[in-house]
Amino acid sequence: MEIFKKGDMVEGFRIERELGRGAASIIYLAWDPRTKHIWALKHVERGDAKDDRFLVQAEAEYKAASAQDHPGVRKITRCIKKGSIFKTNELFLVMELVDGRSLELAPPRTMAQAVHIFEQVARALGHMHQRGWVHADMKPNNIVVDGDTHAKIIDLGQSCKIGTVKARIQGTPDYIAPEQVHRREITPRTDVYNLGATMYWVLCRQHIPTALPKDDRLVGSLDAALIEKPKPPHEINPRVPLKLSELILQCVEAMPENRPQSMDIVADRLNLIHGMILAARASEGSTMGGLPSPDPDDDGDDDGLAIGGSK
16 A cells, blocks of 8 residues: 655645554545645555455445534545546545544543533434434444543444445444344444443443354354343442443343434433433532542553453
């Protein structure tokens, strides 16, 4: 893959530095000399036939992002394709620069912050559902939070129209819904499951059991009835409010019909839980419902959330 350096002009954008890499892509910090606007420029290049799926995925990401108009969903303004009329050999996505860190790298330090972030994500996903789309790969690494705890969803490469049946299994094993594993219809309740699994990890530092077994069993996937029930979050992390623990367990029900009916319902319940946490803190003058503060003598990396869980 061609690698661009600082100062290179690429499709009208001046490269500043590399931001990150994927399997067949590199994302650069770039700016438009005409407008002085700064962008994240994603470059996907075909090396051989196996890279075709990455080009298809990047085009799908652009199509899905173009259908959204919400501050909580990363915007992609242009897709620049290069090659012949018969074959795309490389493409560039001009993406909104998201200044922040993922929940995977920088989890929230308090319970109130965590629930506030979860609600923002649920509202953004609800918007996608209203537009007819499912994210289908919600996980901590795809949620970026800035210094003011504003959350934004990124990476719509696996997003699809509601009701899509995918030809192959797509999703992240530790967060994947049973219907994704068994290649059934992808619906808004798929995102409900993925978000529930995400909330579980953020609060417990443990992954829920999914339809993709992690042991040495010979079976490649598990039927819904055989998936082990996750331990209630409040039993792993006593600081998790009971109502939040109950909501998370409902979100990760194996059968879609047993999950909350919509993402709007999930968001409303998170809003209520957030209000309860703040009210308890104000009325009692304590950190009730919060998370432990970091040790003043540490290096500032203590996330304050892992209580008996593994990282």
